[in-house]
Amino acid sequence: MSLWSDLSLGVTGLQASTNALNTVAHNITNADTEGYTRQQVELDDRRYITISKTGSAISYQQTGLGVYYSNAKQVRDYFLDKTYRTELGRQDFYEVSKNTLNEIEDLLGELNGASFQESLSDLWTAVQELTKDPCNSVTQGALVSEAAEFLERAKSVYSDLAGYQDNINYQVLQDVKTINAYGKQILELNSTIQKIELGQEKANDFRDQRNLILDKLSSLCNISYTEDQYGAVSVQIEGEDFVKGSLCYEIWIDIDSQTGFYTPYWPQNSNYTVVEGGDPKKTDDTIFTNDGKKGDRVYHIESAKVFDLSKKISSEAGTDVGKLRSLLYARGDHRADYTDVSNEERYNKVKDSVLMNVQAEFDQLLHNIMTGINGVLEDAAGVRTLSAPTAATQTTNPDAPDYYDPADLALYNELKAQDTKWYNGKEYKIYKDEDDGYNYLESADGSPLQLFEKNTTDGWSKADLASGSYWVFNEEEQPQYDDRGRVVDSLGRLVDPSSLAELKYSLYTITNTRINQNLLQTPSLLGFRLPDGSEDIKTMNALKNVFTDEKYRLNPDVIKRVNLNDYYSDLVSQVSNSGYMYNSIYENQAKTVSAAESAKDQVEAVSSDEELGNMIKHQSAYNASSRFINVVDEMMEHLITSLA
Numbered sequence: 001m002s003l004w005s006d007l008s009l010g011v012t013g014l015q016a017s018t019n020a021l022n023t024v025a026h027n028i029t030n031a032d033t034e035g036y037t038r039q040q041v042e043l044d045d046r047r048y049i050t051i052s053k054t055g056s057a058i059s060y061q062q063t064g065l066g067v068y069y070s071n072a073k074q075v076r077d078y079f080l081d082k083t084y085r086t087e088l089g090r091q092d093f094y095e096v097s098k099n100t101l102n103e104i105e106d107l108l109g110e111l112n113g114a115s116f117q118e119s120l121s122d123l124w125t126a127v128q129e130l131t132k133d134p135c136n137s138v139t140q141g142a143l144v145s146e147a148a149e150f151l152e153r154a155k156s157v158y159s160d161l162a163g164y165q166d167n168i169n170y171q172v173l174q175d176v177k178t179i180n181a182y183g184k185q186i187l188e189l190n191s192t193i194q195k196i197e198l199g200q201e202k203a204n205d206f207r208d209q210r211n212l213i214l215d216k217l218s219s220l221c222n223i224s225y226t227e228d229q230y231g232a233v234s235v236q237i238e239g240e241d242f243v244k245g246s247l248c249y250e251i252w253i254d255i256d257s258q259t260g261f262y263t264p265y266w267p268q269n270s271n272y273t274v275v276e277g278g279d280p281k282k283t284d285d286t287i288f289t290n291d292g293k294k295g296d297r298v299y300h301i302e303s304a305k306v307f308d309l310s311k312k313i314s315s316e317a318g319t320d321v322g323k324l325r326s327l328l329y330a331r332g333d334h335r336a337d338y339t340d341v342s343n344e345e346r347y348n349k350v351k352d353s354v355l356m357n358v359q360a361e362f363d364q365l366l367h368n369i370m371t372g373i374n375g376v377l378e379d380a381a382g383v384r385t386l387s388a389p390t391a392a393t394q395t396t397n398p399d400a401p402d403y404y405d406p407a408d409l410a411l412y413n414e415l416k417a418q419d420t421k422w423y424n425g426k427e428y429k430i431y432k433d434e435d436d437g438y439n440y441l442e443s444a445d446g447s448p449l450q451l452f453e454k455n456t457t458d459g460w461s462k463a464d465l466a467s468g469s470y471w472v473f474n475e476e477e478q479p480q481y482d483d484r485g486r487v488v489d490s491l492g493r494l495v496d497p498s499s500l501a502e503l504k505y506s507l508y509t510i511t512n513t514r515i516n517q518n519l520l521q522t523p524s525l526l527g528f529r530l531p532d533g534s535e536d537i538k539t540m541n542a543l544k545n546v547f548t549d550e551k552y553r554l555n556p557d558v559i560k561r562v563n564l565n566d567y568y569s570d571l572v573s574q575v576s577n578s579g580y581m582y583n584s585i586y587e588n589q590a591k592t593v594s595a596a597e598s599a600k601d602q603v604e605a606v607s608s609d610e611e612l613g614n615m616i617k618h619q620s621a622y623n624a625s626s627r628f629i630n631v632v633d634e635m636m637e638h639l640i641t642s643l644a
Contacts, residue, residue: 009628011625011629012067012625013067013621013622013624013625013628014622014625014626014629016043016067016621017618017619017621017622017625018622019041019072020041020043020614020618020621021615021618021619021622023039023040023041023072024041024611024614024615024618025615026039027039027606027611028606028608028611030606031605031606031608031611033208034212035208035209035211035212035215036208036606037074037075037076037204037207037208037211037604038074038075038604038605038606038607038611039072039073039074039075039204040072040073040074040075041072041614041618043067072202072204073202073204074202074204074207074208074604075603075604076211076603076604077599077600077603077604080596080599080600080603081211081214081600083596084215084593084596084597084599084600085214085215085218085223086218086222086321087589087592087593087596088215088218088219088593088596089218089219089220089221089222089223089321089322089323090315090320090321090589090592091219091586091589091590091592091593092219092220092322092323092326093320093321093322093323093325093326094320094326094582094585094586094589095323095326095586096323096326096327096330097326097329097330097354097582097586098579098582098583098585098586100164100168100330100354100355101354101575101578101579101582102579102583103164104161104164104354104355104358104575104579105572105575105576105579107157107160107161107164108157108572108575109157116153116154116157116568117568117569117572119146119149119150119153119154120150120564120565120568121565122146122149122150123146123147123149123150123369124547124564124565125146126139126142126143126145126146126147127143127543127544127546127547128544129142130142130143130528130540130543131540131541131543131544134528134529134535134536134537134539134540135527135528135529135535137523137524140523140524140526140528141523141524143523143526144451144515144519144520144523144526145520145523147373147451147452147515148515148520150369151366151370151452151510151513151514151515154362154366154510155510155511157362158359158362158363158510158511161355161358161359161362162335162359164355165331165332165335165355165359166260168327168330168331168355169260169261169262169331171327172262172264172324172327172328172331173253173262175220175323175324175327176251176253176262176264176287176324177287178220179217179220179221179237179242179251179324180248180250180251180287182213182216182217183235183242183243183248183249183250184248185209185210185213186210186213186214186217186233186235186243186248187243187246187247187248189206189207189209189210189213190210190231190232190233190243191246192206193206193207193210193231193232194230194231194232197230197231203231207231210233214233214235217235218322219322219323220322220323220324221237221238221306221321221322221323221324221325222237222238222318222321222322222325223235223236223237223242224236224239232245237251237306238306238307240266240269240306249266249268250267250287251264251265251266251287251306252264252265252266252267252287252288252289252294252299253265253287253288253289254288254289254290254291254292254299254301255288255289255290255291256291256333256484256485256486257290257291258334258486258487258495259333259334259335259485259486261331261333261334261485263301263305263333263484264305264306264307264324264328265299265301265304265305265306266304266305266306267299267304269303269304270299270300270301270303270304271299271300271303272292272297272298272299272300273297273298273300274296274297274298275293275296275297275298278295278296278297279295279296280296280297282295282296282297283295283296283297289301291494302483302484306324307324307325307328309325309328309329309352310483313329313352329352329353329354330353330354330355331353331355331356332350332353332355332356332485333353333356333481333484333485333486334356334481334485334486334487335359335511336350336353336355336356336357336359336360336363337359337360337363337367337507337509337510337511338360338363338364338366338367338368338507338509339360339478339479339507340356340359340360341357341360341361341364341554341555341556342364342478343556344556344557347360347555347556347557349481351555351557354578357555358571358575360555361554361555361571361574362510362571363509363510364552364554365564365567365568365571366509366510366513367507367508367509368552368564368567369546369547369564370451370452370508370513371452371508372546372564373451373452373543373546374450374451374452374459374508375546376539376542376543376546377441377448377449377450377451377539378429378431378448378450378473379539379542380440380441380536380538380539380542381431381439381440381441381442381448381449382431382432382440383429383430383431383448383473384429384430384431385427385428385429385430386408386411386412386415386427386428386430387427388412388427407467410467411430411465411467411470412428414465414466414467415428415430415463415465415470415472418463428472428473429472429473430470430471430472430473431447431448431460431470431471431473432468432469432470432471433446433447433462433468433469433470433471440527440530440531441526441527443518444518446462446469446471447459447460447462447471448460448471449516449519449525449526450516451515451516451519452508452513452514452515452516453513453514453515453516454506454507454508454512454513454514455512455513455514456506456512457474457506458474459473459474460472460473460474461474474506475506476506476507476508477506477507478507479507480492482494528540546564547563547564547565548563549563550562550563550566551563552564552567554567554570554571554574558570
């Protein structure tokens with residue numbers, strides 16, 4: 001082999017060591033860069049020149065042409081990446097629930113002094129004081145004023161809960177925008193990486209950027225991903241294509257006209273119809289649709305939602321991964337009220353929503369108090385109930401236990417024949433309007449006196465029948481919801497927001513109730529003195545029983561029955577216990593994420609000590625190559641000088 005070849009051999013060593021030192025320097029420089037993965041040098045032999053081939057030899061006689069810097073590979077572990085991203089998404093899922101419950105505790109005020117419990121206790125105290133001296137205008141006024149303060153405080157708490165629900169709704173929007181932005185960035189990085197790696201160079205820094213985006217994306221939603229032979233990554237969200245090939249399938253947002261809540265959906269999976277006379281191609285360039293309408297298209301998103309929230313939350317099923325899914329669970333799909341915990345079927349639709357669950361149980365507390373007090377006043381005024389007669393009850397024997405008074409039957413049939421809106425097919429609560437004067441616990445118009453009145457609809461309607469004039473109680477009409485939490489009519493048709501008052505607001509709920517203004521001005525209208533001049537002790541005992549009877553449950557899943565004071569305590573305890581549970585899950589999950597991150601760092605992170613060791617190693621190799629070149633140079637100089 002010639003000295004010129006030897007000189008070239010030394011040069012390859014210098015070049016390889018120089019590139020290796022540059023890689024080490026790059027690692028050290030980016031040791032604190034977010035998402036950076038350490039790079040490892042790979043050196044390969046250049047080709048060999050065969051000098052001779054001998055059959056009896058173990059191997060051919062060959063001479064090498066040096067070394068070259070073949071690759072700077074990223075040191076990553078696919079399985080650690082996958083584990084870390086899954087556990088990170090699960091951690092953020094439970095963090096949302098933990099934070100939501102902590103916020104609810106703050107809104108209830110039980111930890112900061114201004115608790116709702118105080119207003120409830122004050123109302124109960126006012127009831128107790130009233131029962132001691134029911135005909136005293138001072139105790140009557142105290143009851144009305146405490147009831148007003150109690151309702152005002154309840155409205156404030158519920159308003160705060162609704163405000164936080166809107167805040168979560170806004171977070172949903174921002175997270176969808178962030179996810180779409182990540183998808184576009186991944187698409188751009190795929191293109192950049194493919195262009196760079198068409199040659200021999202590796203786009204490691206761009207791969208680091210893409211991996212960091214995948215880490216962040218995994219915290220927002222449950223993702224899966226694959227990399228093709230050209231270096232492009234395809235991403236799926238909840239099993240649906242998000243980034244694939246040259247396309248990013250953006251998530252669109254549907255805005256509910258009734259609630260204003262955002263629902264993420266896949267436009268490619270949704271069917272659409274064209275509005276009459278519209279252009280099927282007319283759409284705008286935003287991700288928003290107002291109740292499915294975008295341009296001249298109306299999208300039907302029922303089967304195209306990104307998240308199926310009807311599935312049970314389970315680690316095995318992967319339904320507890322991702323912040324966005326947890327936000328949708330926590331927010332729910334409408335403002336909850338007591339009707340959402342009135343039966344098991346309705347409760348099953350809201351039980352996974354932290355906010356809706358508390359909203360419904362809190363509203364149920366107010367509903368029980370308001371209807372309980374109103375009911376006591378109605379009974380004292382003489383309100384009675386006509387139940388639907390059956391064949392068995394239509395007997396002529398007055399002494400029979402199932403005897404139905406013919407007069408009541410005639411009255412019942414008269415009411416039914418009117419087919420008025422308050423008819424529910426089962427019973428009527430009625431009050432006979434005897435005269436136009438003021439009877440006991442009667443309003444100025446002759447209807448039974450109520451302490452709590454509805455804002456939008458009347459509590460009683462007057463029916464002029466052949467047998468006389470009657471006030472008929474307007475039954476609370478429980479709203480029906482579709483699978484998106486929108487109010488629909490009996491035929492399943494979406495109710496226009498302007499018509500919601502008739503269907504939804506016939507309820508005695510926090511947001512739809514006020515204190516009787518006449519009682520606020522003149523509490524003595526309550527009276528509580530019977531026609532014979534005695535105090536109405538029976539009504540006083542009934543008022544106390546509203547608060548002390550143990551007949552209330554938080555929700556259908558709770559067996560324990562409590563009185564109203566204990567009801568609220570149990571509600572607060574439930575929030576506290578759930579918060580403690582979610583906090584424990586979150587802390588355990590944070591430890592799991594920390595362990596996975598530590599395992600990743602052991603593989604991927606830059607170690608200063610290791611890099612300094614590599615620097616010394618490559619520097620020594622560089623010095624050796626340099627010394628080798630100097631020796632060859634001296635030999636060549638000696639030969640040239642001697643031959644000259």
